Amino acid sequence: MPMRVGLQDLLAAEGYRVLTARDGEEGLARAVEQKPDLILLDIMLPKLDGFAVCEELRRAANPVPILMLTAKGYVEDRVTGLNVGADDYLVKPFSTEELLARIRALLRRFDRRQKPPTTLALGPVRIDLVKQTAARGKKSIYLTAKEFAMLRLMAESPGEPVSREQFLDIVWGYAAFPTTRTVDNHIASLRGKIEADANDPRWIRTVHSVGYKLDITKA
16 A cells, blocks of 8 residues: 555544645645645655655745655755755654654644744843843843744743754754754853853753753743
8 A cells, every 4th residue: 555545544534634646746736726734745756856845835935844754764865855944854664653743743833833932031031032132131141043043942832842853953954963962052051141040940941851941831
């Protein structure tokens, strides 16, 4: 049974309305006409491969979340997919549980993108994520572009953990080849600037073995 049919049955059973396409040209046309909430995109497609489909959608400023599926596990393919605008990448074979989890996560992320937070109030610290300014009282705080991007990503899902891999993917991009230690270093820098006590953080909390979350329940 073709993977396309198997995925259609799986997702329909989960309550999703599913559209399918047999090749890249048909998939691109259906994506433009039907405006789906999410696209599962195989790289190895006839007529127009997944990279080209993704690139065309992004060139047209289509923000639909795209999860790329491929049997290729090479780093350069993952980098290419992310560089042309894919939001996530899943290498075959994969479990149905992981696929469904990735789909739910992307849909949540996309939903939050529609109403992104613009400001944060963390105790005496006020942060404007649009103007990229920060201050404690009347004293300005200098944050780098990466630090603002990390705060924005955590603010899109307050209270939910953001993995180090998500930070690397979204804030840095895999093409930059950073390491998870880069994330830890930037979090340490952020805490030093906005926390009253960086060794006992109140706002940016560590989630063991996962990453970090923004705890604004105390704001």
